[in-house]
Amino acid sequence: MKKYFYEFLKGIIKENPTFVLVLGLCPTLAVSVSVINGIGMGIAATFVLLGSNVIISLIKNIIPARIRIPCFIVVIATFVTITEMTMKAYSPALNRALGIYVPLIVVNCIVLGRAEAYAQRQTVLKSLFDGLGMGVGFTLALILISGIREALGSGKFLGYTLTPRYEPAFVLGLPSGALLVIGLLLGFFNVLKNRKE
């Protein structure tokens, strides 16, 4: 049990997909305008990661090594399509807000990266926990980035006004603000890492 818990936990801090592995930044930056979008994207990506990790580790023995990447992509794309259709049916507003970034989960480097580096070598249960951990780590990173952007860029958190006196810095809601926040956060985590060493 303990080793499964480790697989789950490593995705959150030690191998956080966004801040440590620096993978899958396109959706991270694009949807992090508000926390609610960030959470929606995080859940969608977690579902895809979980599904693709489990299926790929199940079929790892019957995939020929040479064409494994196309096989992985088909599995991932299937889960993305399921996510997209579910989201369209049950939460059209979120689907509109996330726009083209929902189908683009297919080319999110985290998903393919975990399939290639982890799921094709490990057991099903381990892959499941790995996918879950990576997904939760990704969601937490999204909440952190979108929390900073929403709080400073529009003075709100999850849609609630934090303080009426604050004059929002609009630049953080713009694309350039996203790049700035991720740059500074990566620098900040580097400082923490250097200090530890």
Place this chain on the structure above:
Amino acid sequence: MSVAQFLTIFISAVFIYNVILSRFLGLCSFVAISRETKPAMAMSLAVMFVTTMSSIITWFIYRFLLIPFGLTYLRTISFILVIATFVQFVEMVIRKISPPLYRFFGIYLPLITVNCAVLGVAVLNVDMFFINGKAIPGSFYYSVFQGICVGLGYALAMLLMSGIRERLDLCDVPKAVKDFPLAFIIASIMSLSFLGFNGFKF
């Protein structure tokens, strides 16, 4: 179909909604390969070629396969598969026909398969130039042109960035922001300056 429409597509794809600086597509390759100008140039050319070709191919697939058979929900799967196959095919052809060209940008081609910009253009074309499951007049030309322009926007951002980073190599920067963090901060300032094109209309 008019010249103004094409100009609008050009300005918005290259400047206002630049793939990298405003839509965040293809960021991974942008920060990883923009250290020097020459590889950045090769990568940009490869991306431009693939976005153009994939715009053409995905338009035909969407118009003549997915719409007539009511399979539009298979958009993501079919597009990514076709793009991956096409890129693999081009790589094989180049390796056979022209080894120097293969050495020039062959190693960047496999990377492009998982470049969000390529799938992004295909999805954007479908979203913009098909209304209620029908192609708008001239949609094929618009799609191809948008493919070219997105590639141009990528090349522009890539060249600017690699030029800046080559200079930065000579500077003494804090250890914590070296490489990736600094690249993002520079990209943020570039994105801010591209914001000046906003509100450009014809």
